[in-house]
Amino acid sequence: MGPTCQQACPEGFYGTGCHQRCLCHNGGTCDPATGHCTCPMGWTGLACELACTDGHEDGCGQHCACLNGGVCDTQGRCHCPPGWSGSTCESPCPVGHFGAGCQERCDCGAKGLCHPITGTCQCPPGWRGQRCEKACLPGLFGKSCAERCACPPGEPCDHITGHCSCPLGFTGAACETPCPPGTFGERCAQRCHCVGPTQDCHPITGTCVCAPGHHGPDCEQECPEGWYGPGCVRPCECKNGARCERTTGMCHCPAGYIGADCSIVCPTGRYGPDCAQLCACWEGATCHHVTGVCLCPPGRVGPTCEQGCQPQRYGVGCQQHCSCLNGGLCNATDGSCTCGLGWTGESCALGKAAPSLVLAASCAVPAGTMPPATASPVPAAAPRDAMGLCVSMVSWGAMGWAGAQGLCVLQGAPCMLLSGCSFPGCPPGFYGTDCQQHCDCAHGAACDPATGHCHCPVGLRGPRCQEGTEGMYGEGCRQRCDCMGNAPCDHITGHCLCPPGKTGPHQKYMTQLEDLFPRHSSEPAHGRWDLGAAWAGHGL
Structure with a gap:
């Protein structure tokens, strides 16, 4: 405008002669020639009448770059959510700060971390408390102290990892494993320097000591008879001539004996090594627990006591002569007489009054x-x-009934x-x-008084009840034993007769653990050998 058209239109006007008024709003500027509005940041439209939507700036044509949930204003500035900071909300709050703009401060001690939004302390594994200042309670460990330790009673565990604080000489997650040979100390981390197989390293101190079964300055001498263990300082407790193992003290029983110390005689009906042999004796006889030789009761003879005494003989070996007279029956066991009709007395020598007719x-x-x-x-x-006599009325005569x-x-x-x-x-x-x-029935079985046929009790069979079938029991020996390791069972009840070192209804193996390095004492070796049942014999 102006005489020479050198002057621009004043603000708010445009066009020829600057007579037209600009329509731009919200700080928008118009072109002095065309009147086109140039909108400021955050506005758009022909007259800059429209505000930009969230996430846009500079004429609403650019997207905001805010991260982690940040929101930008119409000027493109990011407004960060609690816990984040930076021009684009790219950084979490620095340590010790939280909240909107990371303006608030928190104190979680040296071990905890402050939650950037709430400000609560987040404790590392093994710690607890408002400021993470307390270790887990004994027996607990890990994140939030929620895991339970698996250490032996009385042994603490690490409150962070849960590892057991094992006593010297032990290792393992639960301190259950003694140091392997050649190691000692805390968690068995140190190496021993003992020489030869007759020396062992003490699992706690590492000192070289004689291995079980040896003694002497260089541990080259074996334990003398009757002693065992490290240094040969423990006396053997074996009975009845049993051999003692020099290293463990275990007793090796001779034939006829069982038990941890070989003090138990074989049960009735068994003999030999480990009492594994069945006696073959009949009529309730016992057998020698070592040799199996039958020991016949009075009134029985023969290698297996299968024979009764001959008439007029009785007693042990049927060596005694009976004294029964007048047809009296002699008891083969004790020689007592059973008198017949009309006779009495110890030897049936005294007569009774008899009827006259x-x-x-x-x-x-x-x-x-x-x-x-x-x-x-x-x-x-x-x-x-009326006198208890039998009367037979046979005929009638002058004297009345003639009877006898x-x-x-x-x-x-x-x-x-x-x-x-x-x-x-x-x-x-x-x-x-x-x-x-x-x-002629074995094992005390009764016989039929008319035929002599044997009535076998439970656990026996055969024409003379002489068979107790190996591995079977019960009536007619029709039930099978349920014992492990081919061990025998009681022929009546089926109970397992366990050999040394085994126990339980089915002979589950048990292992006796000795102390690795026992105190120097004369305590006997401990153990137990359970006998499931005893063989029961039967007599007359």
């Missing part, structure tokens, strides 16, 4: 019953009178009204006609 008929004596010991016939069917009386009661047997005389069964160990035959 006897009938010719007599009772039949079935096999398996005891007959009268006299030749007096007895009525075949005899009621009993006879004693038909033997050893308290009843006189039956209809069937006649009732005879008692054979005594134990006898059968057949007149009970004169010996039962």
